[in-house]
Structure formats: structure tokens, C-alpha cells
Amino acid sequence: MTTQPTEAAVRRKRRNLLFSACTTLGALLLAAIFLMPLGYGAATALKDKDGVSDPNAALLPVSALTYEYEGEELDIFAVPMPDGQTRELALVEPGRESSVFVDPENPGSGTIEWEGRWRTLDPVTGLDPQWGNFSEAWNTIDFVRLMGWTLMYALTTMLFTVVSSAVVAYGFARFRFPGRGVLFGLLMATILLPPAVTLVPKYAVFLQMGWVGTYLPLIVPQLFANAFNVFLLRQYFLTIPRELEEAARIDGAGPIRTFLRVIVPQALPALTAVSLFHFFYAWNDFFEPLLYLAGNRAIVPIGVGLSYFSGVYNSEPHLILAAAILALALPVVIFLVAQRVFIRGIVVTGVDK
Amino acid sequence: MSDFTDALLTARRGRRSGRPASPMARREARWGYAFISPWIIGFVLFWAVPIGASLVFSMLDFQLTDPDATTFAGGSNWERALSDPDTWTALAATFRFTVLFLPLSLVVALGLALLLNSRYLKFTGLFRLLFFAPSMIPLVAGILIWQQVLNPQTGWVNRLIGLSGIDATGAEGIRWFDNPVLVLFAFSFIGLWGIGNSMIINLAGLQGIPTQLYEAAAIDGAGWWRRLRSITLPLLSPVMFYNLVIGSVLILQYFVVPWVLFGATGRPAGASKFLLVHFYQEAFVFGNMGYGAALAWFIFIVVAVFTGLLFGTARHWVHYGTERS
Numbered sequence: 001m002t003t004q005p006t007e008a009a010v011r012r013k014r015r016n017l018l019f020s021a022c023t024t025l026g027a028l029l030l031a032a033i034f035l036m037p038l039g040y041g042a043a044t045a046l047k048d049k050d051g052v053s054d055p056n057a058a059l060l061p062v063s064a065l066t067y068e069y070e071g072e073e074l075d076i077f078a079v080p081m082p083d084g085q086t087r088e089l090a091l092v093e094p095g096r097e098s099s100v101f102v103d104p105e106n107p108g109s110g111t112i113e114w115e116g117r118w119r120t121l122d123p124v125t126g127l128d129p130q131w132g133n134f135s136e137a138w139n140t141i142d143f144v145r146l147m148g149w150t151l152m153y154a155l156t157t158m159l160f161t162v163v164s165s166a167v168v169a170y171g172f173a174r175f176r177f178p179g180r181g182v183l184f185g186l187l188m189a190t191i192l193l194p195p196a197v198t199l200v201p202k203y204a205v206f207l208q209m210g211w212v213g214t215y216l217p218l219i220v221p222q223l224f225a226n227a228f229n230v231f232l233l234r235q236y237f238l239t240i241p242r243e244l245e246e247a248a249r250i251d252g253a254g255p256i257r258t259f260l261r262v263i264v265p266q267a268l269p270a271l272t273a274v275s276l277f278h279f280f281y282a283w284n285d286f287f288e289p290l291l292y293l294a295g296n297r298a299i300v301p302i303g304v305g306l307s308y309f310s311g312v313y314n315s316e317p318h319l320i321l322a323a324a325i326l327a328l329a330l331p332v333v334i335f336l337v338a339q340r341v342f343i344r345g346i347v348v349t350g351v352d353k
Numbered sequence: 354m355s356d357f358t359d360a361l362l363t364a365r366r367g368r369r370s371g372r373p374a375s376p377m378a379r380r381e382a383r384w385g386y387a388f389i390s391p392w393i394i395g396f397v398l399f400w401a402v403p404i405g406a407s408l409v410f411s412m413l414d415f416q417l418t419d420p421d422a423t424t425f426a427g428g429s430n431w432e433r434a435l436s437d438p439d440t441w442t443a444l445a446a447t448f449r450f451t452v453l454f455l456p457l458s459l460v461v462a463l464g465l466a467l468l469l470n471s472r473y474l475k476f477t478g479l480f481r482l483l484f485f486a487p488s489m490i491p492l493v494a495g496i497l498i499w500q501q502v503l504n505p506q507t508g509w510v511n512r513l514i515g516l517s518g519i520d521a522t523g524a525e526g527i528r529w530f531d532n533p534v535l536v537l538f539a540f541s542f543i544g545l546w547g548i549g550n551s552m553i554i555n556l557a558g559l560q561g562i563p564t565q566l567y568e569a570a571a572i573d574g575a576g577w578w579r580r581l582r583s584i585t586l587p588l589l590s591p592v593m594f595y596n597l598v599i600g601s602v603l604i605l606q607y608f609v610v611p612w613v614l615f616g617a618t619g620r621p622a623g624a625s626k627f628l629l630v631h632f633y634q635e636a637f638v639f640g641n642m643g644y645g646a647a648l649a650w651f652i653f654i655v656v657a658v659f660t661g662l663l664f665g666t667a668r669h670w671v672h673y674g675t676e677r678s
Contacts (some may be wrong), residue, residue: 016473023473030468031483034545037502038487040509044501052507059509164391171388175381187392190400192602192660196629197653198403200410200636200646207417224395255384284492286609291637303493307613310497317501324494335489339482346550347557 045137045321046129052318063128066090067104076104077121079114088124089114130318137322141309147330150301153215153289154282160222161229161278162271168225169233170259174245191227199291206292213296218288229274232348236270237263273345276338283331302327404653410646417640430647440651442623443631447655450627451604454541458600459593462548466555467585481556488549496613499543503529530614533624543610551596558592559585587672594671598663605656608633628652 044052046061065076067090074090079101081087089101092111099118100111137143172184206217240263248258264271286303293300297308306327310320335342374382386393414426434440465484469477487495502508505528511521521527529539562585570580586593611625617634619626632652636645 019473020475023468023471024475027468027474027480031480034487035483036509037498037546038490040502041498054507057507059512164395168389168392171385175385175388176378177382177385180385183389183393186396190396192598192656193400193404194602194606194649194652194656196606196632196649197407198400198649200642200649201403201406202399203637204410204415204417204642221395221399223391224399225392230392255388259388280489286493286612290612291633294637303491303609306491306493306497310500310613317504320497321501324497328490328494331491332486332489335486336482339485343481343485343553346553 041321041325044318045133045325046131047133047318048128048130049316049318052316058125060127061129062125064123065126067102069102069104069107074102076124077101077118078124079121080116081114091118094118133318133322134326137319137326140313140319141305141323141326143323143326145298146300146302146305149299150283153218153285153301154279156215157219157222157282158275158278160219161226162275164223164225165229165274166233166264166267166271167259169230169237170263172230173234173237187227187230203291212292213294215293215299217292218285226278229278232274232277232345233267233270235348236267240266269341270345270348272338273341273348276334276342277345279334280331407646407649410643411650413643413646415641415643417642423643426643430644433644434647434651439619439626439631440648442619443626443628444655446619446624446626447605447607447628449624450537450540450607451601453537454544454604455597455600457541458544458548458551459596461545462551462555462596463589463593465548465552466559467581469552469556470559481553484552485549487546490546492547492609493613495546496543496610499539499546500530500614503539503542505529531621533622536621536624540607540610551600554592554596555589558589562588590670590672594663594667598660601659601663602656605659606652628655 043060047057048061048063051057051061051063065088066073067076068074069090069092074092076088076090078086079089087103089112090104091099092102093100095118097117098113098115101114102111103109172180172187202217203212206212211217244262244266245258248262253261282301284303285301286307289301289304293304300308306323309323313319411430412426412428413423414429415423468474469481469484474480490498503510505511505526506522510529511527514521514527519527527535529535566584566588567580570584575583606629607627608629611627611630612633615625617626617630617638619630628648629652632645632648635641635648
């Protein structure tokens, strides 16, 4: 009598399990397609030049296997034997209609005569990643120099923008003053304004000042806060209980001390998120470095450096891909370590609270 | 409702007319201005003055190579901007790509978020990481990887298509970067690798929808599609609006991908000559600062009109919940 509901429950459970399996497998397939270019990039970065240009080459980096026999490098072929087996043998003496082979597994047993045309045989290949491509790419793009400039740029501007944005965000979060709403709206509007409309005069002035060709036009504006960062930090500051600040004020602390002693320690997660966002922004920054550093190729950051490299080495895709993988390694590792803070920060910009 | 778009939609005015402010209120206001002063100085120096100066520049005949020969040009730069066939090529290229990629990216970002939010999906954390990870790849590195994977002969995409019997890799094969339509798909693939942010924002929005609504709908017999249309989409519309606004502002200023792949050539057939590429070439490659400033203002107007239209449509489809305090 009680079997009826249990049977329904079992059926529902089975149906859920089936749905789960299908959804998860579908997601796996989708992820595989989505990430496929990365696999291609990694495989190609490890190929040699022939493996890159041959349209019929294997997907993975392979090369023909050889075997050293009596002081000679011999190619290994897949040889069909009279008994129907296929053996991997090294070609000792090629002949027109018959050739002499040796078994690399068992060279002591002597050579093997084989009837047939050796040119029809398939060479045996094995996985042979060219790790040297990475060191070649590393040296050719002068990776240490690119990294040095990129890190200098990213870290300096990170410090500048986080400090100035936090100060401005505190002003908007905690103080009442005439015009606050309008000013905050104006700040938000700068996110939508196309920067192009400011570039021509800025470039002309920076050129006049002798700043073009240096990092100054890229670094100095970061001292004056950035709308995205201000917004994110303000949202976070608003969630900090006011009582903490009032307690500090009763102890005689002024606004600056309150900000440094109360707000900054409380807001460390948000400050970390903003720092990370800025770090990735700077690592990706392309347009302004291209514009302001043009003519000074020795100091460009990694994005612009990679694009110069790909323009010059376009016949050597394995090196381009090795360089691209070098460039993405550090940001991806940082992201993997800090993904929680990071994803939380994205949510703050897009959704309530 | 996203506070972000809220701040944009309604710059609320502080109303304190009439009453004279108390000394304490005045002190508070002074501190407020002091704290926001870095931004005010930056706004004046790097936004307000340059935008105005751009307007002046657009009326000058100013060559970077010969600044002393600068003369007043009146509206001639503007006339040139509007009669330059490259401007219309660039506007067309930009709009073609916007019309293709903006809906595509919104739908894919929503689809992935729905998938990640599905109660049937196992290992959600892992999948969230996998779908987000490409967004962390530096853009230029991503472009170079896609350039190779879409290589007509040896790229995996064409070899995969080739498995289905289509001759993708041969002489008559699929040339992603030589065809003005196919290249838009190549741009889109690269763009979809950067979809992580919108996906995460959508996901957070989905997780904020009260589950009781779905339970009530299920009792009323509403199917998956009906629940999506009547509950999910309306309640997610503010988040979608945010993604739409930010996405369209970025895409109207599309530059890095076409520049790294094609420079200022506009290949194939003008498809990569986006508005910003055209502007960069005129202003900074050719050094026509006056003409460049006019083009920059042209871009400014295009972006302002487009986002203005989006904000204009917002009240018809963006659902402002009543739950907002």
C-alpha cells in the first residue's frame, strides 16, 4: 500500500538524476568548446615550425621518432609483418624492393629483412613538446623588460587610483553637502563618456610638456580617482555602521583620522577588489599606452609589446602563441588565487548593494 | 534595481533651499568638498576642459607636424567629417558589429547565467570558473590565440568544421579574416571570451529573485518558458539594462581587436575600420588634430544619441521593482 508514493519518489529521483547528468554533460561540452582555443594555443606553442605550417599535422606537438643504432640516427616506421602484426622498426638499410630493419626493443637479435617498398611505410611519431619555444619567445620579446614596465605601470597606478578613489568615495558616502547628488551623477556619467572626445587636446598638451614618450600621461591622471572605483568603494562604505565613526569622533578624532583608522581597516575587502580590478585593467590597457608611448618601443607594456611582436613574427605562430601564453600566465594565476574577492566585486558594480 | 544605473537615471538633487545652514552643517559640507576635491580637480583637468577644447580644436586647421601654421577653419573639419566616405564606412562597420554582437552577448551571458543557476547543474563552482576564466586572459593574448585558432589551414576551428565534410581548410575554405561578414564572427568569438563580467552580474541577479515566486508559478502550472518570460526576465531587466548600457558604450568604441588584427587598413573591405580606428588614424597617425577633434565629437554624439535612446526605452521594459527601499 505504501509502495505507491515511494515508487513515485524513486521515479522523480531518477528523473532528477537524468536531468542533472544531461545538464552537467552539456555544460562540460560547452566549456570544452569555449576553452578549445586555449588548448589549441598550448598545443601549437609547443610545436616545431614544420608542425605549425602543415595542414595535416597531428593536433598535438609530435615528431618522427628515431633510434640510434651503431652510431647512426635511424627513422622508425610502422612495418606490417608477414604474420599480420605491425611492428615499429628502425630502418637500417633502405632498398628498392626490400629493406633491412632492426628492432629498437631488441637490437641484439640482429637485423630483419623486409620485402616491400619502405617509402609506403608510415613513420612512427611520438609526443615531442618543444619547450624551447617558450625560452625563445621569452628572449625575443624581452619578456623581463616587458614585465618590468607593465608591473611598474600597473602597481604605481593601482596605488594612486585606490588611494584617491577611496578618499573621494568617503566624501560621497558620509558627508552631506549642496550639489552632492548632481556631482555624483556627473561622476557616474563619465563612465559613459567616450574618452576619445578628450584625447586630442590632452595629447597636444602632453606633447607640449614633453610627456609623450613617457609614462607620465598614463600615471598622473590616476591621482584623481576613477568613477568605477569610487562607485564600488562608496557602495561598500555605505554598509559600514556609522556607530564606529561616531565612537572615534567622541574620542576626538577628526575626519581624516576617522577615515584612516576606522574606514580603511573596515573596507579592506573592497580595497582589495578595487586593487585587483585596476591591476587587470592596467595589464590589459592598450589604447593609451599605444598613443602616449608611441615612438618609445623600449618601454611599452605587455599588450602593446605583444602586438608589435605578432606583427614582426607573423610567420612563426608557435612563437606568437608561446609569447601569448607567457603574457596570460600571471593574470590568470592571480585570478585563480583571488577569485572570490574578484567575483564579489563584479557583483557590487552590477547589482544592488 | 542596480544602484549604478539608478545613479545614472536619477541624479537626485540635494534640496536645502531657504533654511540657513547651521555651522555644523557648513563644517560637514567643507569636509565633504575636501574629500571629493581630487575628483573635482581631475574632472576639470581631464574631462571638462578637454571636451570644451576639443570643440575649439575641431574648428582649427591644426597639423601636429606644423603647429605654428594653425589657422581658424570654421566648420570645414565638420563638413569634411560628414563628407569623408571613411566616416560612413566606419559608422556602418561599427553599427553592423553592434547589431550583431550586442544581442548575441546579452543572450549568451544570460544563457550561461541560467545554466550556472540551474539546480540540475553539478560542480557549479568549477563551471563558473571555467566560463569566467577567458575574461581574465589579457585581451591581446586572447586576440593572438583566436587569430591562430581561426587560421584557415591549420586552425582547429576549420579542421573541426572539416570533419563534417565541408571543405573548410582548402583553397575554397573558410577564411575568417578575409571575408567582411565572417570577420564579424571572428570579432564576436573574441568578444564572447570577455563575457565573464556580464555573466556574473546576471547570475547574481538571478540569485536575488525570491524563490517563492517560482514556487507560486509552479503551483499555477507555469512551465519553464512561461516562468522565464513572466518572472525571470522582468526581474532581471535592471541588470540586463546595466549590461546593455555598459556593453553598447564599449562596443561603440571598439578599437583594440581590429587594431591588433588589421591596424588601420580596414581589411577586409572596410569591416575593421571602426569609428575609433578611423579617429586614431586621422588624429594620431596622420596628425590632423583639428579633423581628429571633429571626428572625436562625432563619436561623442553617436555614443550620446545611442545611450540616450537606450535610456529613453528603459521605462518601457526595465522593471523597477517596488521592493526598493
